[in-house]
Amino acid sequence: MEFQFSALESVGLVTVIGSLDASTAAELNEYISTQISTGYPQLVIDLSQVEFMSSAGLRAILVSLKECRREGGDLRLAAAQPGIEKVLKLSGFLTVIESYPSVAEAQVSFND
Secondary structure, X not given: OEEEEEEEXXXXXXXXXXXXXXXXXXXXXXXHHHHHHOOOOEXXXXXXXXXXXXXXXXXXXXXXXXXXXXXXXXXXXEXXXXXXXXXXXHOOHHHOOEEEOOHHHHHHHOOO
């Protein structure tokens, strides 16, 4: 599991590489918490390089979403592979968090 961060104007982009499961979920929460504390409560998580996501991964994203909102921001998902998108849909996750086909679309959604 690897994370990369970049700033897209006032929106932070967290790219997740690898599997998001019980063994990596806490790492994601820590990483996102750090980005929020450095001034990026508006975040996009790029899922384009996520190969597998378990329920623990879903919980980690939900925890991060709540933290972003608590700090006056929000969290968007972007570029999920078809298998990951299916997990998000079947779990009902997309009723609580917005997901976009691309990082650019997710970033622009903060301006709406």
